[in-house]
Amino acid sequence: MASKEYDTFILSDLSGVPEDQEMEMILRDLTPTDRRYKYRSFYASAIVSKSESKYPDLLWVRLGRGQLQEKPWSIKIIKEVNKFG
Amino acid sequence: MPYPVFKDNREFIKALEVNNDLVTIQQEVDWDLELGAIVRRVCEKKSASPYFKKIKDYPGFEALGAPLATYKRLAIAMGMNPDASVPEISNEYVRRTTQEPVHPILVEKKKAPCKENIWLNKDADLLKLPGPMVHDGDGGRYLATWHFVVSKDPETASINWGMYRQMVFDEKTMVGPVLPFSDMGKMFYGKYVPKNKPMPFATVIGCDPLSGVAACAPSPIPEDQFAGMLMGRPVELVKCETCDLQVPAHAEIIIEGEVLPNIKIEEAPFGEYTGYRTSPREPRTVYRIKAITFRNNPIMTVSNMGIPTDEGQLLRSFSLGLEMRKLLESQGIPITGVYMLPESTHHLVVVGVKPAYSGIASQIANLVFGSKLSPWFTMVVVVDHETDIYSKDDVIHALCTKCHPSRGIRKYEQAPGTPLYPFADPEERKWSRGSQVLFDCTFPLDWPESDLPIKVSFNNVYPKEVREKVLKNWKSYGFKD
Ligand SMILES: Cc1cc2nc3c(=O)[nH]c(=O)nc-3n(C[C@H](O)[C@H](O)[C@H](O)COP(=O)(O)O)c2cc1C
Secondary structure (H helix, E strand, C coil): CCCCEEEEECCCCHHHCCCCCCEEEEEEECCCCCHHHCCCEEEEEEEEECCCCCCCEEEEEECCCCCECCCCEEEEEEEEECCCC | CCCCCCCCHHHHHHHHHHCCCEEEECCCECCECHHHHHHHHHHHHCCCEEEECCECCCCCCEEEECCCCCHHHHHHHCCCCCCCCHHHHHHHHHHHHCCCCCCCEECCHHHCHHHCEEEEHHHCCHHHCCCCECCCCCCCEEEECCEEEEEECCCCCCEEEECCCEEEEECCEEEECCCCCCHHHHHHHHHHHHHCCCEEEEEEECCCHHHHHHHCCCCCCCHHHHHHHHHCCCCEEEECCCCCCEEECCCCEEEEEEEEEEEEEEECCCCCCCCCCCCCCEEEEEEEEEEEEECCCCEEEECCCCCCCCHHHHHHHHHHHHHHHHHHHHCCCCEEEEEECHHHCCCEEEEEECCCCCCHHHHHHHHHHCCCCHHHCCEEEEEECCCCCCCHHHHHHHHHHHCCCCCCEEEEEEEECCCCCCCCCHHHHHCCEEEEEEEEECCCCCCCHHHCCCCCCCCCCCCHHHHHHHHHHHHHHCCCC
């Protein structure tokens, strides 16, 4: 099965983003089965790598004003985090 | 007196069509950027409003783009001649909105088209509505770009309608900036948050055009009455399904829910009215939804903010300028008019005045910068009564020749601002800090008459007989214009 794709906005310096350790982040689903749910956002606990192939899914990175970075990273989602109880 | 205005978005669409100001797009359009790109180009080219009949993935839903992005459309919405001039539309707007408030009336649910479909509980899913991805790089899909949010003051029961953008986060959640100095900001942060109470809200999408104009007008009159004043008849409202708020019965889509006091989530970036994506992605106000009601084949309204001219720029300039006019007139300042240029993204206002006494330009600036309107604009250009405030050429000429580069410019620092100002530094944006400036383009009154520069124009430096002769013979000289 083709890997899924997500994106996220990183507001800090990209070089400071920790790799290979679990962290909470907001992701947007870019490849849902029902296309109406594209860009649905969710909080997740996940592990990322700047290498495109290390984890199962692709993670596209955008900066604070929406600038898309050329190369995707990879991501493993551990779990979705519900913030609204 | 009722004016020939429209009770809903559908009648308005028909009027746009009759006036050759509508392009009906039958081919399928993708909500993911394509629709937004069309609306953007329409704004930049000042083309007719696009009416999208088929939206990808969302059969049965339609959309109207750039509903009020030109003065022609505003004139049509007001029931005026489509070719009415800006001063004519302005005078009519001021006339209608300085009369007695017109209170709304409540209609039964069965008479309210917005109740034709009701989604509650699990069915109330925001992603089942075709919220467009308006610009590439936006923080999410913006369902609410030309709409308003209804809320009620918990102490005075006063109603507020305001346009506060809303981004879809997930099925049940929207998020957006509610600036602290806005009416809803003062109500929510001042009266609900301290008590940790959720605030009921209803988002109205696809309302009649004048309710939209009222919602983005910075008037002290409650907008449900202000809309009635603009229409010359009461707005018809209906009760919500999940709270005691009331919403326009003829609107296309209503989203009901609560604004949460105890959590903020990230919103933005978004293409904004300044023509830039400026305000940071940061934690903002959260709307959790409980119900969605809508008309059969609902027609969304979509504005695409960016470089001029979109409806936000046009209508906010229009209503901000006219509220300033009311303020200055109420203070007896001998102004000849106020015009805020939409192309300035409502940052620059031109005030014409008879310079009856020294310091009048500062007095004007003090009043408008001291008013509730002030966070939304930064530059006041005061010109004399001989300058045509509606002519950019005339205003630029006055600015560049009459405004003394040091004496004529006065800075106002430590002013309220917004996070949306592209020129502000990140810290200023974070704390909504601004500054403002006055350009005084009047000649000082104490100059001797012999030292006063004389404007060299056809109308000003030729005797009447010569002007009349030239005008009479213009065509016979060979000129075609
Ligand atoms: C298209 C559009 C979008 C707007 N979005 C916001 C917003 O997200 N947050 C905000 O505080 N004001 C926003 N505004 C400005 C308010 O609508 C404006 O201040 C309006 O007058 C609200 O009423 P108030 O000033 O009486 O609160 C927007 C205006 C327009 C025209």
